[in-house]
Amino acid sequence: xxxxxxxxxxxxxxxxxxxxxxxxxxxxxxxxxxxxxxxxxxxxxxxxxxxxxxxxxxxxxxxxxxxxxxxxxxxxxxxxxxxxxxxxxxxxxxxxxxxxxxxxxxxxxxxxxx
Amino acid sequence: xxxxxxxxxxxxxxxxxxxxxxxxxxxxxxxxxxxxxxxxxxxxxxxxxxxxxxxxxxxxxxxxxxxxxxxxxxxxxxxxxxxxxxxxxxxxxxxxxxxxxxxxxxxxxxxxxxx
Numbered sequence: 001x002x003x004x005x006x007x008x009x010x011x012x013x014x015x016x017x018x019x020x021x022x023x024x025x026x027x028x029x030x031x032x033x034x035x036x037x038x039x040x041x042x043x044x045x046x047x048x049x050x051x052x053x054x055x056x057x058x059x060x061x062x063x064x065x066x067x068x069x070x071x072x073x074x075x076x077x078x079x080x081x082x083x084x085x086x087x088x089x090x091x092x093x094x095x096x097x098x099x100x101x102x103x104x105x106x107x108x109x110x111x112x113x114x
Numbered sequence: 115x116x117x118x119x120x121x122x123x124x125x126x127x128x129x130x131x132x133x134x135x136x137x138x139x140x141x142x143x144x145x146x147x148x149x150x151x152x153x154x155x156x157x158x159x160x161x162x163x164x165x166x167x168x169x170x171x172x173x174x175x176x177x178x179x180x181x182x183x184x185x186x187x188x189x190x191x192x193x194x195x196x197x198x199x200x201x202x203x204x205x206x207x208x209x210x211x212x213x214x215x216x217x218x219x220x221x222x223x224x225x226x227x228x229x
Contacts, residue, residue: 004157042118042203042219043158091157103217105157 002026004106006092012112013082021077021109025094032075033103034067035091043091049075082113116141118206118220126226131194135223137187137204145207145216149178149189152201152222161189161202191225199227 005024013019025032031050035043036059045059051072060067064082069075079086089110093103118139127133139147146165150158162171162178164187170179175192191198204220 040221040224042221044219045217093157102160102163105159107156110155 004092004094004104006090006106006109008109009107010110010112012114014114015083017082017113018078018080019082019111021079021090021111023075023077023092023094023106025073025075025092026096026104027073029094029096029104031095031097031103032069033093033095034075034077035093036061037089037091037108039088046077046090079111082111084113087111087113116206116208116218118204118218120202120204120220120223122223123221124224124226126228127194129194129196129227129229132190132192133194133225134191135189135202135204135225137189137206137220139185139187139204139206139218139220141185141206141208141218143208144182144185147178147180147187148205148207149176149187150203150205152203154200158203194227196227196229199225201225 007022033048034046036046037043047057047067049069052069064080066078089108091108092106095103121136146163148163149161151161152158161176162173164171164180166182177190180187201222201224203222206218208216
């Protein structure tokens with residue numbers, strides 16, 4: 001596709017459930033980023049991939065959060081045993097090269113944990 | 115600690131009026147500053163990017179300014195339209211890289227244009 005796509009667009013989970021959020025970056029983009037955006041806030045960095053390598057996961061809030069990009073294209077962000085404070089929009093962005101700073105964002109997945 | 119502060123937090127103006135959004139940053143070393151527009155339910159989209167040597171850049175009705183000495187930037191919107199209603203996020207990049215590609219995000223200004 002022409003842009004970054006994410007699915008699902010909306011996800012409602014009961015507290016304690018596991019969820020998996022998918023990101024399809026722009027074809028050929030080496031770098032992929034996950035962000036968490038709380039209501040009324042700017043995006044907060046979660047983790048970063050260069051191809052299939054997860055080079056930085058310093059922003060992941062707990063060990064319940066796990067991300068992978070096994071073939072260097074599609075990425076999945078998994079949240080185990082969801083809690084209410086996990087409710088947020090999860091944005092994925094990709095860029096052609098690391099350090100290019102031109103990140104293209106997907107529409108996000110809005111996660112609501114009840 | 116690298117920080118980006120935006121003001122106002124929210125703004126309501128009438129259609130056709132102009133407005134200016136502010137961004138102050140403490141990011142160092144500075145690489146570039148970008149303004150993003152984020153429509154409700156969508157991801158941010160880049161409007162302008164400025165490097166250290168640039169002090170103004172326009173994109174249609176949007177004009178961004180940068181004062182690298184005072185570490186301030188502004189985004190001026192001329193003749194506002196209903197479609198300008200969105201959050202505007204200031205993002206500053208540092209040369210030192212890092213996991214987030216050295217990006218520090220502001221919290222955004224939520225702009226509402228009323229007819």
